[in-house]
Amino acid sequence: MKTEQRKASAPVDVCSSERFPGVSITTADPKGVDAGAHFMDGDHAIAEGGLAAGCRFFAGYPITPSTETAERFAERAPEVGAMFIQMEDEIASIAALIGGAWGGQKVMTVTCGPGFSLMTENIGLACMTETPMVIANVQRAGPSTGSPTLTAQQDMMQAKWGPHGDNLMIALSPDSPQECFDLTVEAFNLSEYYRVPVIILTDETVGHMHEKVVVPPADQIKVLPRNNYSGPVEECRPYKFNSKGGNPMVRAGDGYNFHITGLVHNEKGYPAANAAQGKVVVTHLMEKINSNADKIIRLDEDQVDGADVVVVSYGITSRIAVKAIQDARKEGMKVGSLRMITIWPFCEKRIRELAGKVKAFVVPEINYGQMVLEVERCAGGRSKVISVNHCGGAVHDPEVILDAIRKANK
Amino acid sequence: MSTDIEKFKAGSPMSSVLRMDRMPHIWCPGCGIGSEVNSFAEAVKRSGVDPKKIVVVSGIGCTGRVAGYVNFDSIHATHGRAVAVATGVKLANPDLTVVVFSGEGDLAGIGGNHLIHAARRNMDLIVICNNNFTYGMTGGQVTPTTPGTASASTTPYGNYEYPFSLPLLMDACGATYIARWTSMHSRNVTQSIEEALARKGFSFIEIISPCPTLYLRRNRLGDGVDQLQNYQDNSILKHGADTRETAIDYQGKIVVGKFVERNKPTYLEASDKCAVKLIGDDYQLYGKTLPEREAEEKAEKERTAARRAAALAEEAAQESAAAAPKAAAKKAPAKKAAAPKKAAAKAPAKKAAAKAPAKKAAAPKKTAAKAPAKKAAAKTAPKAVKKPAAKPAAKAKAAPKKTRK
Numbered sequence: 019m020k021t022e023q024r025k026a027s028a029p030v031d032v033c034s035s036e037r038f039p040g041v042s043i044t045t046a047d048p049k050g051v052d053a054g055a056h057f058m059d060g061d062h063a064i065a066e067g068g069l070a071a072g073c074r075f076f077a078g079y080p081i082t083p084s085t086e087t088a089e090r091f092a093e094r095a096p097e098v099g100a101m102f103i104q105m106e107d108e109i110a111s112i113a114a115l116i117g118g119a120w121g122g123q124k125v126m127t128v129t130c131g132p133g134f135s136l137m138t139e140n141i142g143l144a145c146m147t148e149t150p151m152v153i154a155n156v157q158r159a160g161p162s163t164g165s166p167t168l169t170a171q172q173d174m175m176q177a178k179w180g181p182h183g184d185n186l187m188i189a190l191s192p193d194s195p196q197e198c199f200d201l202t203v204e205a206f207n208l209s210e211y212y213r214v215p216v217i218i219l220t221d222e223t224v225g226h227m228h229e230k231v232v233v234p235p236a237d238q239i240k241v242l243p244r245n246n247y248s249g250p251v252e253e254c255r256p257y258k259f260n261s262k263g264g265n266p267m268v269r270a271g272d273g274y275n276f277h278i279t280g281l282v283h284n285e286k287g288y289p290a291a292n293a294a295q296g297k298v299v300v301t302h303l304m305e306k307i308n309s310n311a312d313k314i315i316r317l318d319e320d321q322v323d324g325a326d327v328v329v330v331s332y333g334i335t336s337r338i339a340v341k342a343i344q345d346a347r348k349e350g351m352k353v354g355s356l357r358m359i360t361i362w363p364f365c366e367k368r369i370r371e372l373a374g375k376v377k378a379f380v381v382p383e384i385n386y387g388q389m390v391l392e393v394e395r396c397a398g399g400r401s402k403v404i405s406v407n408h409c410g411g412a413v414h415d416p417e418v419i420l421d422a423i424r425k426a427n428k
Numbered sequence: 429m430s431t432d433i434e435k436f437k438a439g440s441p442m443s444s445v446l447r448m449d450r451m452p453h454i455w456c457p458g459c460g461i462g463s464e465v466n467s468f469a470e471a472v473k474r475s476g477v478d479p480k481k482i483v484v485v486s487g488i489g490c491t492g493r494v495a496g497y498v499n500f501d502s503i504h505a506t507h508g509r510a511v512a513v514a515t516g517v518k519l520a521n522p523d524l525t526v527v528v529f530s531g532e533g534d535l536a537g538i539g540g541n542h543l544i545h546a547a548r549r550n551m552d553l554i555v556i557c558n559n560n561f562t563y564g565m566t567g568g569q570v571t572p573t574t575p576g577t578a579s580a581s582t583t584p585y586g587n588y589e590y591p592f593s594l595p596l597l598m599d600a601c602g603a604t605y606i607a608r609w610t611s612m613h614s615r616n617v618t619q620s621i622e623e624a625l626a627r628k629g630f631s632f633i634e635i636i637s638p639c640p641t642l643y644l645r646r647n648r649l650g651d652g653v654d655q656l657q658n659y660q661d662n663s664i665l666k667h668g669a670d671t672r673e674t675a676i677d678y679q680g681k682i683v684v685g686k687f688v689e690r691n692k693p694t695y696l697e698a699s700d701k702c703a704v705k706l707i708g709d710d711y712q713l714y715g716k717t718l719p720e721r722e723a724e725e726k727a728e729k730e731r732t733a734a735r736r737a738a739a740l741a742e743e744a745a746q747e748s749a750a751a752a753p754k755a756a757a758k759k760a761p762a763k764k765a766a767a768p769k770k771a772a773a774k775a776p777a778k779k780a781a782a783k784a785p786a787k788k789a790a791a792p793k794k795t796a797a798k799a800p801a802k803k804a805a806a807k808t809a810p811k812a813v814k815k816p817a818a819k820p821a822a823k824a825k826a827a828p829k830k831t832r833k
Binding site: 074075077096097099100101103105106107109110111113114115116117118119120121122123125139140143270271272273274275276277278279280281288289 | 447449450480481483485495496499500501502503504505506509512513514515516517518519520521523524541542545695699702703706707711712713714715
């Protein structure tokens, strides 16, 4: 099943015009693509994914266990013709990304919990100004400084609720170095299309795990190039509040004299801080994600239909769960696996469909119970929901998950 | 009223560089920010730099609103992060001229870390710092530069912190151009910004400026124009001054001038050099080799010089055209001639421009900056303007301190 999982995510056309209507789709610039089979860790694969997707600007700050991504990008930048800068802190890093994105580049950074917390305010600015960027959060055990070298999945809710005010981001969770590469490319495509920060919520284990990573040749990697406005000056609007993706960016230096602000603004980008305009802006920020959730969300399902128990998992925990699911099936239980590739927006519709049909959802995760809250909300009391939590610092013992499945099946 | 505004918008000599559709601005009468923006706009026009290639980044606060009023690509960032955002813009497209325009609380308080590191890296940015010793937007709190025992809303019994001297800080961090003026020195501010626009590297221009609504009122220092008089009386011009001797005491002497101008490779030049050493002449940044970029830069430099020459020629033509009516005005009663002077010194061009035709407005402004503003104004300013300035000052002297809670 482990190999089936790999296969399930790879050949799907995740960059089709059905998924990203109304914009041009091209193949990757070969300069950033180090094609071939590599033995590399997840952190390095994230850097390679960024370069392949056309990212040419990286600003970051060292923090365990994510630093290897920055190191890889710094090493590769000169040959690719990209810019790497180590900023003075994570706040500066994310601020530089906002500048870099409006300066015309695809931009990315990497961090983990403490740095992610520092970035939060300006992630809000990026949401508000609809600035595309990719932020990888290689999660480590918290709270606070926690256990810097040990794994966790404790920032799941932070990636949704971190910035103050109402705004939505997209978050993806890779379960392997290969997916670190694949999902980083996808993250850039989603980010460019919806003009929103996309978070890669991986973890220390995947980040530091060395596996085979196949980087396809450039002509097999589909990317969304930056969609820059090029029409008449007087019609230039940095924003369109239409609850849609595919709105063009405006690039500094092109003569459009754009203005962007974190204040509530009108389509010209000028401040218009009042309740009526606030409604327009917030509705757009929320609905461009919510109303396109079906297009954004990707799940990796295995024997879910007809199952009595469905294990809902993501990231490294989904790979631990495989062992428990296999053992449970050997014991004769009908167990399905629902692996969330997309964390945010949450796969609400699917859980609602399954609620009432399955006896129980089992939700293992390396935190005190975060995504389980979403599963509970969507199950609405129609199916049992069993949390298999973990305080971080290690992955689950599969036996614990198996016990939960047994309990759920009763 | 609205027709006045429309007339001003149409006739302003700055209409090409300011966003007239956003006027009137939010700044108080007597605030220095407006005249600083005017100086900036004038410097841009004179510099010959392609306006399309200018990006202005501001943080949060009164000065943070500058980005919204200038007709360039502009970013109104979060509090303190303007320099970091500007760093991103510059590195993403080295062809751009990136200017940070923000206040001292934003730049040296919450954003101090970014300021010192951008200076250390010799990042190719121009940082214009409006220093009014107060957090204006939030109601007059103490800042990292509030001098001596000045009162602020969060130091109601007087300030007891040690302030930054920003030129000294920037010097220590390696800034390659450092100047300080007050908002009375409009022409010098313009000149410094012009110099910064023409050079590479990290340029820091501090402008000491009055906040009549909060700092001046709270400390009973009169109106904006009274503070301009203070700047006139207490500024000491000292080009090349030792930055260790640029500290500002409460209502004390203010050393102004161009303190530092030195050359060293910028961040981009240094990173290019490193990459070329590694990869050779094939090295490309964003798809362009270094010689290609250098050739483009050289061509742009020539175009800039041509535009600058044209701008200066046009200015000279305007000045000679304005000279005739100006000579006539000298003979006329003093009242008429001085009124626009006062307005120009006190507030951004708005009032002056609304009253006088565009060409005239430019000329008296310059004289206002040079001449002691108060003397000219005190004699002749219309009553309506003078009264609010004088009244609180007189009251302040009489009122015992304990009336404040």
